[in-house]
Amino acid sequence: MAKIRVGRVSEQIKKELSQIIQLELKDPRMGFITVTGVETTSDLAQAKVYLSVLGSDEQKEATLKGLSSANGFLRSELGKRMKLRHTPVLIFKFDSSIEYGSRIESLIGEINSKDDVK
Template sequence: MAKNRTGRVAEQIKKELSLLIQSELKDPRIGFVTVTGVDVTNDLSQATVYLSVFGDEESKQNSLKGLDKANGFLRTEIGKRIRLRHTPELIFKIDQSIAYGSRIEKLLSDISEEHEN
């Protein structure tokens, strides 16, 4: 039953963070950011937020810095919107799975081209 609750809390945090980053944050360092996933610990003390950032490595790092700076604001707003006893600590990480998937896709297409020739 606890797994079910953490999953629901993670999805709600993901939804609220997406809305907050899009509409409430005015930091110019934060570029085009998409929240791809949220992992919450079993005791709901920490939430790891996975982000996909459009742009080069510098824009990814700038977006992470801006989000880390706005961490307190985001946590406060999530606490207001989601009724939890303790709001989880937010940890932001860049999601590498999209880049990894595109690399695998490129390798597979290279192999199929090689096989056809």
């Protein structure tokens, strides 16, 4: 039963954080951010927020710094919207699965184009 609740809370955190980041954060360091997933501990003390950020490595680092400085604002907004007794500590991490998928796709494309030439 607890796993179901943690899963629902994680999905709700993902949805709410996406909205807050897109609509309410006005930090110029922010790139184009997509919240790809949230993993919450069973006691809801921490939430790992996985992000996909378009841009160079410098832009990604700047985005991470911007999110770190806005962490308090994000937690307070999340607490207001979700009405949790304790808002989890947010830990931001890059989700490299999209980049990995794009890289694999381009490699497959290269292989296919070489096969067409033969």
